[in-house]
Amino acid sequence: MVGRDVGLGIRRAATEPSGGRMLELVGVSVPGKLDEVTLRVGAGQLVAVAGVEGNGQSALEDVLSGLAADPSGAVRIADREVDISSPRSLRDAGVGIVPSDRYTRGLVKSLGIDTNLAVDSYTTAPLARRWGRLSRNAVRDRAERIIAALSVKASSPRTLAGTLSGGHAQRVVLGRVLDGAPDVLVVAQPTRGLDVGATEFVWDTLVEHRARGAAILLISSDLDEICSLADRVVVLYRGRIVAEFDKGPFDREALGSAMGGFQEVAA
Template sequence: MSVGEQQRVEILRALHLGAGYLLLDEPTANLAPAEVHSLLAQVRRLVTERGVGIVLITHHLEEVLEAADRVGVLRGGQLVAERAIRGDGAESVTTAELARDMVGREVGLGIRRAATEPAGSRMLELVGVSVPGQLHDVTLRVASGQLVAVAGVEGNGQSALEDVLSGLAPDSTGAVVVAEREIDASSPRAMREAGVGIVPADRYTRGLIKSLGIDTNLAIDSYTDPPLARRWGRLSRAAVRERAERIIAALSVKAQSPRTLAGTLSGGHAQRVVLGRVLDGEPDVLVVAQPTRGLDIGATEFVWDTLVDHRSRGAAILLISSDLDEICSLADRIVVLYRGRIVAEFDEGPFDREALGSAMGGFQEAAA
């Protein structure tokens, strides 16, 4: 099952057991907007009608204001703020104030970050791409200097699309064209050599080897290339370390040394390592899947700024995400994936979030 489907089963199981207290950790991370509001309404009913005590852990600040009676803000492992939203002592709390409490400074996530320059030549093209039982005749195009977002609720073909663009879909049909050259969708090496960089949806199973150091993780897709590779297939440990130190410094990764195990990093810093490895190769095409899942606001802002910077340098970026805030802020164009098909397209922002949410939920199977 997809991550989103697994999450929904967990929520249903907890509710079915009739527990007196529920701890919900990012319960809406992979739900469509309509499903989010439905779940939060159910949460409020459990509190008011059945007296259930609920702790809701989330980085979606609108959900806090919609569902919570009180909010506490954790930063660096410490409770830095606590406010009442409903009931006795209720305050007028805004998402901007909560964001400032979380990060310790002003945060600019609510602004639109569309490209300021016209898109260039077509860099990535999918033509009639299908994967049995998962993707059906998907056609889309991304130009240089453009960010195209694929929106959709988890489990509607996003994983298969990521596999195709990673060179991990030997049973796919259709064509993947990069810079006017068709690429073998069953070869990760062919994708990388064509200039396609992949930031996978699951940073810990596909992006990193947790039992190895940051330095080794940063070398795993370029160990055959100079300056890391030496004669007779040997690695230059000095070059590996130098590269790791450069990327760690550039992306402000918090680690005691380049040999720090990747599995000990926080989600945000683990994602920086994955981004650093991919972006250091300066790919012409960047495929980024769920890049801020589970990240706090500060880490999210960093990832968004990084993507915007590389788009401005001319990269063609395909963003696969279920986060509407992320999509509406970053995208120049949006396609909606539902049950493995593109069911709607939105060509210019600002985007209609209600129409997007309807398409993601399968209620609008037409071009927008």
């Protein structure tokens, strides 16, 4: 399909022990959607949240994006509690979000790639200049650098984001989030709708950032993705964590049973 060999069947678990606790959720709830969710992700570790869609994954993504309605509980980044009602507080604490819907939350389709890449950093140098003015040269230079680094297929930095294929749109979202080298990366359904080549690129990018020490929380309904990438898996069912799997390779039958609510599995 892509004219080359791809390695989607290769397990990509971390080879080194994870570092200290970086992301911690304690008793996080959203009325009618999440019920007392507690989990931890260490530096250099990728923890997957598995589950059939509609069991609280979107609410968990909202909490970690600062967009949830009436959340309770605590979220700590490197042992410091952050305000989960504020997207800016989470971003300033070092959390990067790759949303599940790249076209409604990740990109503004009617704007160019360059502008989309600037939306979360336009208030800081080098993009921001004195008196609140924006440096168009800096915006263009940053866009050119990210486009080249991620091999985004576009005729220019001003190409409208809405004209990109799903794979290249996801590269733009990843490029914007990862350019800030976040300590914590929350990635929701990152390869939904992508071809095998784009999927391999996303998986390899996540592995690369785990290797540099990022704590990654992967929210996914794709068992192949989970079993290939995760160091640890928790299963979300009806808003609760009902199973934990601490070490791979993972038992797909047990994972599937837990995702369907047929059994609870202790760590």
